[in-house]
Amino acid sequence: MPASPPASPLVAAASRPAVSPAVVALALALLLGLQPVTTDLYLPALPRLTRDFGATLAQSQLTMSALILAFGIGQLFWGPVADRFGRRPVLLLSLALYTAASVASALAPAIGWLVLWRTLQGAALAAAVVCARAMVRDFYEPTEGAHVMSKGMSGLGLIAIASPVLGGTLAATLGWRAPLGAVAAIGAVALAFVALRLPESLAPRNRQALRLGPLAGAVREVLGHRTFRAWSALVACTYGGLFAILALSSFVYIEVLGLAPGQFGIALASASVAYLLGTFQCRRWLLRHGLDGAVRRGAAFSLAGGLSMAALALAGVQEVWAVLLPQWLYAFGHGIHQPCGQAGAVGPFPRNAGVAAALNGFMLAATAFLVGLWVGQAMDGSTRPMGLVVGVFGIATATVGWTLVQRHGVPARVRTA
Template structure:
């Protein structure tokens, strides 16, 4: 546990413990999606489900994840971080078991939706805890360290998903997801202290809550960083939701080989988080994302070029994916810390609102790919290219106009 803190002060939590907690909590998001990626084509065949319904198992989880943050965030500001985490992680584990036992695609979508509701508690509280403990510049460094750990989880997730799916089918992949939820719950109960200094008894009252949302949404720092994180995650979600059908159906990769291919993208992401910490310390947050945007744009353009040229190998897509994921590893730590930075007393609400925008973006992408994505890789490539261009534009314009957070 953390060392005792003076009355009225946040607990003294080491960077290492905070980073581990953030990695585990935020890591449930790639676990929820990446472990299932190799299972999607098998799931479609086993349940005789159309493409749109299979994509809905991802899109419904993400939409529920986004909407539920608007509830969990204010609740966490009112009752504290630990109660919300314990409730959410318990629900997440139970929903994973239910999904593994689903008998048809409708039941699976329903359980995945509930899983998204529970996942929201872990992610929104993780971001709020970061603001409880640290100022934005220090918080971005801790978040980058945490996302390095998350990168390791992201590397393992599709690889493990591919191996487990090849051995026991898509239901076995969901069992792995449930085990990850149970392990994270145990960590929170045993090691993680309450981090909120002063609870807000009025946080869930409709009037103050709507007023808080309106004030946060008008803040230009919040807007710039939230648009950046939503756009870069939009590109990543395009890879998550669409690449299995391109790599496995288009280029004939097995579930195990596809899992390894996705793990290489996670390795590039991990490299981005490592470089992010160095760039933040040397340059600051805005210059860091300005540099990273060049990699993001190159990844999107490379994917579009491969599709339009009719590339008959998976390698051009993989190289472009690596470039995009490297840039994502810089944008996310800066964006997540920057979005909640101006709101030390409303960290839960700000985190929830930022998470909702990100998740709604991903939901729309999932529905779009469900309508247009098939054997032709061009819709996938053009969608990724669009979000890469949007990310670079925001990183080079809106973010650069912000004042740099004070370094402490």
């Protein structure tokens, strides 16, 4: 029996519950905010737990890189599942798993167990993020979706500001397990919000999403689309540099530059303020210049941040300001590229938004995982490894933003200056 034709956009929109943009933005902030909560909140505790477990730097980096690998692979699974069964049931299940894995992480008796529970945490986190990105496409067209996404990213920015400060305070006063316990509590809050406030956004469900033939066809369609490839390349490049900062910053600031965990938390939070300002600027540039115009301007900040951090590190300037100021520039650019890139990547695929969000997220996570493997071996007691990696990704982000995104990111009829 042939499959029934997909519902028209008007029918699909009519069957969705009315949800205010404020609720959607808050949901995005909570769901996407779990990513910086999972990474940033425990970073001030990373050197201490490394010493307590008697682990090497490479072993402690596995608590980050294994999480990111599971996060990337998990999206390939959860994306089609969310297209088939809807966003809400997938979110409820994954957030329950995330909270449980977070509790287990806080109680881990050895570094190996911590890596295991962080891996499961990353797999559950994947569903929250992929459903959040797909939900934007369920409700909005790409440009409007980028605007709402930037509001959600502003909320994410506030969470990212608070996470390292809270993590540093907890680590300094209660030990390294306390930040991981706080992650579990935040996961429980996100689960409660979804259960009580967030309705299903997908209408209708794609009954073909998990069948091998249609799924393979959807993957080919997404990967073959030049717009998807352009935006995914941008997101992967900008996050590659950010992940290098996340993976190495605690050791650079605490072990190399001599900051206390609480001071490091403030330094990392200040970079999140720059990211938050970038999301605000993103909304202004979106209204004036569109998706491609916003990215064209944001790329200059990515390039300036990356090149300045690399140049100062190569010159041997081992000072806090020589890392922090370039980090602010790079984070500001990241606040522009992330909402544009995530909305742009799923924009062409209203019927397969979950698959598109999953593939986009996998590319991002695969890039971060490779960076994590490298930085775990590269730390040499200086700022050079972090500076060089951020410099490379600053150049790559600007190159993609000024070429591929300008050529393929937005249909010609809606391009703006």
